[in-house]
Amino acid sequence: MKLVVFNTGRVGAMLPDESVIDLNYGYAALADSDKEARPYKKADLHVPSDMLSFIEEGKNAIEHSTKVISWVLEGNTTGPHGEKLHYKKNEAKLRAPLPSLQSRIMMAGSNFWDHARDGLNVRSEKQYTIPEVKELVKKGEKKPWGFWKQPYNVIGTDEPITYPARTKRLDYECELAAIIGKNCKDVTEKEALSYVYGWTIINDMSCRDHPSDVGLWVEKNFDGSAPMGPCIVTADEIPDPYNLSIKQTVNGEIRQNGSTSNMIWDYSYWISWLSRDLTLRPGDMIAGGTCSGTAMDQTPRHTGTTDPKLFLRPGDKLEASIEKIGTLRNHIVTK
Known part of the structure; x- marks a missing residue:
């Protein structure tokens, strides 16, 4: 998976066409569609929106993100509160993927x-x-x-x-x-x-x-x-x-x-x-x-x-x- 940090510091997945999916909001939207309680809190837990926390979450975040990508590509492009989930090439401003200031x-x-x-x-x-x-x-x-x-x-x-x-x-x-x-x-x-x-x-x-x-x-x-x-x-x-x-x-x-x-x-x-x-x-x-x-x-x-x-x-x-x-x-x- 290609991971990016974009816009205000959110973690995204970059697809082969260089479009970007917001993984945290994507998870919240998927959880909400399944009628799960507290979708945003679950998203922050399983698919953190900042890169260092995402890395610390390890394989768990990657596995959930894979499901999010598939779900968004089925045409689900809006979050529970209208958040944009899928950005076309050049719509998202890429940032440095790391470091946090803790990184060496x-x-x-x-x-x-x-x-x-x-x-x-x-x-x-x-x-x-x-x-x-x-x-x-x-x-x-x-x-x-x-x-x-x-x-x-x-x-x-x-x-x-x-x-x-x-x-x-x-x-x-x-x-x-x-x-x-x-x-x-x-x-x-x-x-x-x-x-x-x-x-x-x-x-x-x-x-x-x-x-x-x-x-x-x-x-x-x-x-x-x-x-x-x-x-x-x-x-x-x-x-x-x-x-x-x-x-x-x-x-x-x-x-x-x-x-x-x-x-x-x-x-x-x-x-x-x-x-x-x-x-x-x-x-x-x-x-x-x-x-x-x-x-x-x-x-x-x-x-x-x-x-x-x-x-x-x-x-x-x-x-x-x-x-x-x-x-x-x-x-x-x-x-």
């Missing part, structure tokens, strides 16, 4: 073979190959690392990204993010994916000026630095997250064109590793990194600075796409 967003750094290679090459006189990067990993000379994005920085599809005043080199990274569906502590890699509720897209926006000037905590965190969406695809619809195409365009030009098959450390690793000392909770997210093709990847370093030619500018239009999920669209505006 963990981002894996330099976690695709080609992106890791290119990152080394723009910082070094030596030109590395992917086999050489693999040897660095084997020797333990390249280790997994990451950083956090703040939930306040999340925006949804079609929302503007304000160009930060502190940078002249704004970059993009299309990433697949796993959304945790239940409390997760000390799990093995073998069982880790069973804790994933679903998947979404995060476009990791970064200030790429000389890193020592700002530091990761500033480079990766500013208003609008975590575009997310357009939906959450439940885990049952993506049984293999390691064979999905990734594409990023800037003003229609393809910049990134890769696959999740190119990851170094997979989601099972990250979930297991993080959960050793940190309880992961419903709504937490882990973005697995990006493929080659960022502006930084394609820009040689010159005495500690970078040529800004390929970096983003006000007016640029971004489309971050991942197979089976959809396309996250944003545009850059001046402050």
Whole structure:
């Protein structure tokens, strides 16, 4: 199922034609048609209208939602008090599907073979190959690392990204993010994916000026630095997250064109590793990194600075796409 947050923050199901069904009001309408008492209270219990509560409800909410979708598609499009249940494409304003402000967003750094290679090459006189990067990993000379994005920085599809005043080199990274569906502590890699509720897209926006000037905590965190969406695809619809195409365009030009098959450390690793000392909770997210093709990847370093030619500018239009999920669209505006 493709789940969206729309209009004032309500949970909906996006259908193949990109129309949206209001699941909470739909359940209330279905219960009312069956002459059940307190249909709205039952709807709030079984099919919550906010995404985090919906995720916490687990399979129960999905099963009820499946019945709601079938019932609405039979032609039942109005709630007990006249609520609209079915929105045509573009009638509903999509919001970021998560997070609640309780959510934590963990981002894996330099976690695709080609992106890791290119990152080394723009910082070094030596030109590395992917086999050489693999040897660095084997020797333990390249280790997994990451950083956090703040939930306040999340925006949804079609929302503007304000160009930060502190940078002249704004970059993009299309990433697949796993959304945790239940409390997760000390799990093995073998069982880790069973804790994933679903998947979404995060476009990791970064200030790429000389890193020592700002530091990761500033480079990766500013208003609008975590575009997310357009939906959450439940885990049952993506049984293999390691064979999905990734594409990023800037003003229609393809910049990134890769696959999740190119990851170094997979989601099972990250979930297991993080959960050793940190309880992961419903709504937490882990973005697995990006493929080659960022502006930084394609820009040689010159005495500690970078040529800004390929970096983003006000007016640029971004489309971050991942197979089976959809396309996250944003545009850059001046402050």
